[in-house]
Amino acid sequence: MTNDEIAKLTEDIVICEACHLKNSRTQVVPGLYGPKNGLCIIGEAPGYYEDKQGIPFVGRSGKLLDNMLSGIGLEREKDMSILNVIKCRPTTADNNNRTPTNSELKFCGERWLFKQLKLLSPKLIVTIGSIALRFFIPSAAVTKYVGKSYDTDFGIKLYVTYHPAYILRNYNLMDLYNEHFEGIKSLYLNLLNQNEITSDNKRSTKGQGEQKSLTDFL
Ligand code: URA
8 A cells, every 4th residue: 555545545435426425425434544465444424523523533432432542552543554344424304313224335435444454454354343244244144153253255364342332332342342352462563573473484375375355355
């Protein structure tokens, strides 16, 4: 990824008018970029505050997310990218936040999120909440998948955890949420170490086997 490539992609995202969500947004929320080949946190869609500021996870959920990340020694942007599957706020008729539909997820996710991931090429994706998970694994129920990692068809490891808004409503799950973030940290460190060992020994598996890459999905 060059800075130019990501800047060009972001310019395209922020002027997107490809679907009806252009009518409900104040502005597009493209996401925040961290290092390439790093960690990428993926939520569902901007809410009221994100739509006003153009930045993902700035409301109450965002504060909890930042606390969870700082608990494992990580900081948004410096250490990771934070993206949403959908870039524009979906609203109800009376202007409240609304859960995106499956077709909105597919349309926006395939149009923009996949391209962002292709450029960022993360080692680990963390989906937070059932909606982001549904985009990657449509049949998955978050309650069955949380706290574990999965291999995706496009070759990036995916860890599943709860949305911070869900934890704010179910505070009894806070200990478990802490465990998930510890799990994210150790998985991520393992993936970084594996990569170092592989490149040290010049044992790259690139080109072997049936592994697909994001390019196959674009
Ligand atoms: N919830 C999300 O999933 N994303 C945001 O950016 C804010 C709240």
